[in-house]
Amino acid sequence: MxxxxxxxxxxxxxxxxxxxxxxxxxxxxxxxxxxxxxxxxxxxxxxxxxxxxxxxxxxxxxxxxxxxxxxxxxxxxxxxxxxxxxxxxxxxxxxxxxxxxxxxxxxxxxxxxxxxxxxxxxxxxxxxxxxxxxxxxxxxxxxxxxxxxxxxxxxxxxxxxxxxxxxxxxxxxxxxxxxxxxSGLPNKEKARVRQAYAEGKVGRKELLDAESESYHxxxxxxxxxxxxxxxxxxxxxxxxxxxxxxxxxxxxxxxxxxxxxxxxxxxxxxxxxxxxxxxxxxxxxxxxxxxxxxxxxxxxxxxxxxxxxxxxxxxxxxxxxxxxxxxxxxxxxxxxxxxxxxxxxxxxxxxxxxxxxxxxxxxxxxxxxxxxxxxxxxxxxxxxxxxxxxxxxxxxGATESLDKEVLAPVSTPFKPDGGLSVLNGNLGRSVIKTSALRTPHIHIKAPAVVFEDQFELDDAFKAGKLDRDCVVVVRFQGPSAIGMPELHRLTPPLGVLQDRGYNVALVTDGRMSGASGKVPAAIHVTPEAYNGGLLAKVQEGDMIELNTETNSLTLCVDEQELEARVPREADIEHHHQGMGREMFAGMRAILTGAEEGACSLFYTQEQAYD
Incomplete structure (x- = not known):
């Protein structure tokens, strides 16, 4: 062993x-x-x-x-x-x-x-x-x-x-x-159509046709x-x-x-x-x-x-x-x-x-x-x-792969590691999936563009406000805030920016399910912004550094200045009403943090680890 x-x-x-x-x-x-x-x-x-x-x-x-x-x-x-x-x-x-x-x-x-x-x-x-x-x-x-x-x-x-x-x-x-x-429409083609739709190059009909051929x-x-x-x-x-x-x-x-x-x-x-x-x-x-x-x-x-x-x-x-x-x-x-x-x-x-x-x-x-x-x-x-x-x-079963482009031998793997890293820094702890990234390691230091709802990013993208090197921050997406929804809709526009030659990354206390793909994404940031995480103090233009070689995630702002900053208050009440969400208020209130399983059945971090 x-x-x-x-x-x-x-x-x-x-x-x-x-x-x-x-x-x-x-x-x-x-x-x-x-x-x-x-x-x-x-x-x-x-x-x-x-x-x-x-x-x-x-x-x-x-x-x-x-x-x-x-x-x-x-x-x-x-x-x-x-x-x-x-x-x-x-x-x-x-x-x-x-x-x-x-x-x-x-x-x-x-x-x-x-x-x-x-x-x-x-x-x-x-x-x-x-x-x-x-x-x-x-x-x-x-x-x-x-x-x-x-x-x-x-x-x-x-x-x-x-x-x-x-x-x-x-x-x-x-x-x-x-x-x-x-198998239906190849996944690579589906991803291409999604990005084309994000850029306005194809319409909803073409997008729906592609999705329907994939999920069929x-x-x-x-x-x-x-x-x-x-x-x-x-x-x-x-x-x-x-x-x-x-x-x-x-x-x-x-x-x-x-x-x-x-x-x-x-x-x-x-x-x-x-x-x-x-x-x-x-x-x-x-x-x-x-x-x-x-x-x-x-x-x-x-x-x-x-x-x-x-x-x-x-x-x-x-x-x-x-x-x-x-x-x-x-x-x-x-x-x-x-x-x-x-x-x-x-x-x-x-x-x-x-x-x-x-x-x-x-x-x-x-x-x-x-x-x-x-x-x-x-x-x-x-x-x-x-x-x-x-x-x-x-x-x-088979003793060797019939397609080494899909299933590789242990002796010649696609990568020497499993492609999951834990990032640590003053912003907290986070996980990043590196297995789908274009290069083995990512080192980005760029100004923050801050959003407090995934839907805000679409308007900024369409207005060209993201056409630059940047670290996109989407906060107040954690378990206690709004139940930690998937943020899949962020992937196509961020992929487009990357294809345009910009160095971009995502930092969020929400989830991506690994669907970040080629875009570097520090996800599940804990403590989440809603529960006192430093993410709540990030301001537009702050420099953020993400480095998978040193496994670090750092907000490059002087400690004295950070101490003096007042955390941003969450404007999330619209996420707590409608579609049955009001009935889950009690569950949201007792969810543990992401690294403790985001679970309501253990009540608190202390009880989960006691």
């Missing part, structure tokens, strides 16, 4: 001794007290199976047959989640065939960042993760279930389902993906954003069946994998001999494996918050320094848009998950001694699923 990764793992274990033991005590107590329907009164139990058929009622009365909970984020507005519409029936049938029962336990909300980008609904996006965690906990709270199947794909949904599942860590739990849509059918969007990062990370942590992440929807193989996941959920319960609760699968080594997979592929920066919150849900404390050290130890092995022109289907065709995991294991960059839903050892995930005369089998 790589010594640097082993050191990070041991540090996480040591740091988390108290909180992990408390978590294990909690789930062991839950195991003793449930899940078993025997503790329910006759009235409780009768309510629990009232709608079942006579055979299912008999099975559930016997207390010897497994009852599998189905928790789904299905809705038919999200292309990624539309394929889930018939999964409950497929799962119930598969479970019935092996003599057990499956019940639909509950649904969780699922919003689409693609629909809400640049819209008021985006202010609810990050907070939807904790809402999903709460909803999944409600679904599992009836003490009727012996294991669970979680169905979710996109940005906040999988982290929320993970957090809710881990609160029921005594239950064996399998995550069931639906797969990416087939049921299935996950094919670029490597948070949705596909979720799938990769969950498989790396051993919660998917091997090779299940990126099989296209509505195919025989996809249905076979769904049926197999359902059957596997019956094998892992406490009723048999293979009891494998999710709280034991997700340990420090599994978390490090997920981080390695994320960073070796240039995955979404949203996970610098999500995985911190997920880890805390399992009793572990991780921070951005852990991300940075793992990034330094792990080479960048994939080029998937926005880090390249390929999409997730091209990655699968080049060798996909089986080859990625094999290469990382062979190089000592993953822990193999872990529990998974298919048994001990991550090496089981070097096999890939296929149909042999209609039967699902797993065979050895």
């Amino acid at each position: 790589n010594s640097q990764l082993d050191d990070v793992t041991q540090r996480i274990i040591e740091r988390s001794k108290k909180t992990r033991q408390e978590y294990l005590d909690k789930i062991n107590k839950a195991r003793r007290e449930g899940p078993h329907r025997g503790v329910l009164s006759c009235g409780n139990l009768a309510h629990g199976f009232a709608a079942c058929g006579s055979a299912e009622k008999s099975d559930l009365r016997s207390m010897t047959k497994a009852n599998v909970a189905i928790v789904s984020s299905y809705n038919d507005m999200l292309s990624a989640h539309q394929p889930y519409h018939n999964y409950p029936e497929i799962i119930k049938d598969a479970v019935k065939q092996v003599g057990s029962v499956a019940q639909f336990a509950g649904g969780v909300p699922a919003m689409c960042d693609g629909v809400t980008q640049g819209q008021t609904g985006m202010d609810l996006s990050l907070m939807s993760r904790d809402t999903i965690a709460l909803a999944s906990a409600v679904a599992l709270s009836h003490n009727m279930f012996d294991s669970a199947l979680m169905m979710g794909i996109c940005d906040k949904i999988v982290p929320g389902l993970l957090m809710g599942s881990l609160s029921f860590g005594h239950l064996p739990t399998i995550f069931v993906p639906a797969g990416p849509m087939p 059918s049921p299935g996950t969007c094919t670029f490597y954003g948070t949705a596909n990062s979720n799938q990769l990370v969950v498989e790396m942590m051993g919660l998917h069946l091997p090779g299940a992440s990126f099989v296209n929807p509505d195919t025989p193989l996809r249905e076979a994998l769904t049926r197999a996941a359902a059957v596997q959920a019956t094998r892992l319960t406490d009723l048999g001999t293979e009891y494998t609760p999710i709280g034991e699968v997700i340990d420090a080594k599994a978390l490090v494996n997920g981080l390695v997979g994320l960073l070796a592929t240039g995955g979404s920066t949203n996970h610098t918050m999500h995985l911190i919150a997920v880890a805390r849900s399992a009793g572990y404390i991780i921070n951005w320094d852990d991300f940075s050290e793992i990034s330094n130890a792990v080479p960048l092995l994939t080029r998937i848009y926005p880090n390249g022109s390929a999409d997730i289907n091209h990655f699968t065709a080049a060798g996909g998950m089986a080859l990625l995991i094999k290469q990382l294991l062979d190089a000592g960059l993953l822990h193999n001694d872990v529990k998974t839903i298919v048994g001990d050892g991550l090496d089981k995930y070097t096999k890939e699923p296929m149909l042999d005369d209609g039967e699902l089998v797993w065979r050895d």
Whole structure:
């Protein structure tokens, strides 16, 4: 095992001794007290199976047959989640065939960042993760279930389902993906049209045509954003069946994998001999494996918050320094848009998950001694699923890449590191994704152009006020201020300025999900401006220096002057009303900072780390 990764793992274990033991005590107590329907009164139990058929009622009365909970984020507005519409029936049938029962336990909300980008609904996006965690906990709270199947794909949904599942860590739990849509308009062409629209060179019709050709059918969007990062990370942590992440929807193989996941959920319960609760699968080594997979592929920066919150849900404390050290130890092995022109289907065709995991294991960059839903050892995930005369089998995956422009060998990676750095300075701490930048290192020192709403930037761009070297500051976008929306609409105009030859960078306490692409972006600045961060004192024209060689982010203003400055007051009330946002005031008020997971379930930073 790589010594640097082993050191990070041991540090996480040591740091988390108290909180992990408390978590294990909690789930062991839950195991003793449930899940078993025997503790329910006759009235409780009768309510629990009232709608079942006579055979299912008999099975559930016997207390010897497994009852599998189905928790789904299905809705038919999200292309990624539309394929889930018939999964409950497929799962119930598969479970019935092996003599057990499956019940639909509950649904969780699922919003689409693609629909809400640049819209008021985006202010609810990050907070939807904790809402999903709460909803999944409600679904599992009836003490009727012996294991669970979680169905979710996109940005906040999988982290929320993970957090809710881990609160029921005594239950064996399998995550069931639906797969990416087939490839459409190449991502590079989509990005070109977006920039052309930002410059006024094409109209809305051309833009909508390009977007529709890119996002064109049921299935996950094919670029490597948070949705596909979720799938990769969950498989790396051993919660998917091997090779299940990126099989296209509505195919025989996809249905076979769904049926197999359902059957596997019956094998892992406490009723048999293979009891494998999710709280034991997700340990420090599994978390490090997920981080390695994320960073070796240039995955979404949203996970610098999500995985911190997920880890805390399992009793572990991780921070951005852990991300940075793992990034330094792990080479960048994939080029998937926005880090390249390929999409997730091209990655699968080049060798996909089986080859990625094999290469990382062979190089000592993953822990193999872990529990998974298919048994001990991550090496089981070097096999890939296929149909042999209609039967699902797993065979050895590729031993070398079929397209080294998409999936590189460890010996000749695209970059020697994972492309994620932590910046420190008087402006606070921040993360920057460097894997998609044009050069390995960025050093920019330029005057600040300050905005307090992402929508203000459009007018300045169109008026030509940004046609110069500058550091664009967009503040009051953090968790406590307005719920930390994605700022994707900033990418096209900033990309245009870069193409015009200007040195530009972005500094914000908001999120970019890694969609900053070629534009240097110091994101998730913490402490955020709304909570006393120095970002609130930045003035137009102040020099800001961003340097990825020294990992520094500095406001170049005399300390005495900064001390005398009065912080800018946030004008954000318009972000707190309408589109349901007023109902989330209580959640916003208790969100932790970005490096503590931007989470409302731990209440304060002190409680999160106590």
